[in-house]
Amino acid sequence: MSTEHGPVADDPRRTYRKGPVMLRGHQVPRTTSDQRLLAPNNDTSWLSGDPWRVMRIQSEFVEGFGALAEVGPAVSVFGSARTKPLAREYAIAMEVGKGLAEAGYAVITGGGPGIMEAANRGAHEAGGLSVGLGIELPFEQSMNEYVDLGVNFRYFFARKTCFVKYSQGFVVLPGGFGTFDELFESLTLVQTHKVTEFPIVLVGSDYWRGLLDWLRDSVVAHGNIHEVDLDLIRLVDDAEEAVHVVLERGAELAAEERAAVAANAQAEQAAERASEPATPSVPPVPGDASLNGW
Numbered sequence: 064m065s066t067e068h069g070p071v072a073d074d075p076r077r078t079y080r081k082g083p084v085m086l087r088g089h090q091v092p093r094t095t096s097d098q099r100l101l102a103p104n105n106d107t108s109w110l111s112g113d114p115w116r117v118m119r120i121q122s123e124f125v126e127g128f129g130a131l132a133e134v135g136p137a138v139s140v141f142g143s144a145r146t147k148p149l150a151r152e153y154a155i156a157m158e159v160g161k162g163l164a165e166a167g168y169a170v171i172t173g174g175g176p177g178i179m180e181a182a183n184r185g186a187h188e189a190g191g192l193s194v195g196l197g198i199e200l201p202f203e204q205s206m207n208e209y210v211d212l213g214v215n216f217r218y219f220f221a222r223k224t225c226f227v228k229y230s231q232g233f234v235v236l237p238g239g240f241g242t243f244d245e246l247f248e249s250l251t252l253v254q255t256h257k258v259t260e261f262p263i264v265l266v267g268s269d270y271w272r273g274l275l276d277w278l279r280d281s282v283v284a285h286g287n288i289h290e291v292d293l294d295l296i297r298l299v300d301d302a303e304e305a306v307h308v309v310l311e312r313g314a315e316l317a318a319e320e321r322a323a324v325a326a327n328a329q330a331e332q333a334a335e336r337a338s339e340p341a342t343p344s345v346p347p348v349p350g351d352a353s354l355n356g357w
Contacts, residue, residue: 119217120217120218120221123216123217123218123221123222124221124224126214127196127214127216127221127222127224127225128225128228130212130214131194131212131214131225131228131229134169134171134192134194134212134229135169135192136167136168136169136231137168137169137170137171137192137194137229137230137231138163138168138169138170138171138230138231138232138233138234138309139170139171139172139226139230139232139233139234139245140156140159140160140163140170140171140172140178140179140182140233140234140235140236141172141173141178141179141233141234141235141236141238141241141242141245141246142156142177142178142179142181142182142235142236142237142238142242143177143178143236143237143238143239143242144173144175144176144177144178144179144238144241145176145177145239146177146178146181146236146237147177148180148181152178152181152236152237152266152267153177153178153181154181155181155236155266155267155301155302156178156181156182156185156236156302157181157182157184157185157302158185158301158302158303159182159185159234159236159266159302159305159306160181160182160183160184160185160186160187160189160191160193161185161186161188161189161191161302162185162302162303162305162306163185163186163191163234163306163309164185164186164189164190164191164192164193165189165191166306166309166310168191168231168309169186169191169192169193169194170182170183170185170186170191170192170193170194171194171195171196171226171229171230172194172195172196172210173195173196173197173198173222173241174194174195174196174197174206174207174210174213174215175195175197175205175206175207176207178236178237178238179195179207180207180208180209182234183195183207183209183210184207184209186209187209187210187211188209192211192212193209193210193211193212194210194211194212194213194214195207195210195212195213195214196213196214196216196222196225196226197213197214197215197216198215198216198217198219198222199215199216199217219244223244223245223248226245227248227249227252227258230261231261231262231309231313232261232262232263232264232309232312232313233245233246233249233261233262233263233264234264234266234305234309235263235264235265235266236266236267237266237267237270237271246263246265249261249263250263250292250295250296253295254288254292254295259316259320260295260316261313261316262297262308262309262312262313262316263295263296263297264296264297264298264299264305264308264309265296265297265298265299266299266300266301266302266305267300268298268300271298272298275293275296275298278293279293297312
């Protein structure tokens with residue numbers, strides 16, 4: 064029998080409240096939360112417990128939101144950490160970062176090497192804001208030297224939330240599972256209207272064409288997505304076109320959003336006017352000079 068939990072002799076079905084949690088029977092603790100917190104012992108197992116882990120998750124969101132709140136318009140660039148500096152994709156990613164920075168966007172990457180480093184480098188050397196959202200991994204992956212503002216995360220889901228929350232577009236270069244994860248996460252959120260639609264651009268026909276063909280020939284054919292869902296993706300082959308799609312599609316979506324907001328506001332105003340009680344008409348009083356032109 065543990066010292067923390069045990070049966071209650073007088074009433075085994077007594078309800079015990081511990082914050083939002085309800086406990087009964089053997090789940091009822093023998094000590095209070097304050098007693099356990101202030102107990103003078105050397106047991107540090109609580110540091111790896113779920114309640115403490117939740118606090119760390121909360122702190123990641125707080126720190127991430129605080130660090131990125133004033134970044135302004137931004138675009139996330141994804142791609143393989145294994146791409147070498149002499150590779151063609153590295154040069155394209157640099158041009159993407161440069162083009163986005165010159166267009167007034169901050170560039171957000173995972174902060175690591177390869178494509179991420181290239182995009183950060185392009186933005187940094189163009190005088191733009193270069194942002195890195197790093198992740199704790201079993202193998203060391205330090206923040207690349209071209210990151211001006213960096214945030215490190217323990218948890219992928221907190222990191223991905225920040226990518227989506229602070230980006231007005233995704234540019235995706237060739238990559239592996241991590242890149243696919245970000246790509247399909249963004250597509251799912253846009254498809255299900257969990258986020259406002261933003262441009263999603265794939266760079267490299269040779270690399271991505273097979274995936275798009277499979278989505279059309281197998282996934283659409285089986286009825287698991289609609290043909291129109293593929294319109295969420297734009298496929299290009301160079302940095303200039305990628306930046307152009309982000310700017311053009313971003314402007315179109317922003318205009319559509321403004322029009323939708325205006326239409327909703329007009330509909331709400333019309334509904335309010337329709338719900339207002341009609342003002343009863345007052346018949347003229349006989350002999351009232353103001354009503355007889357005097």
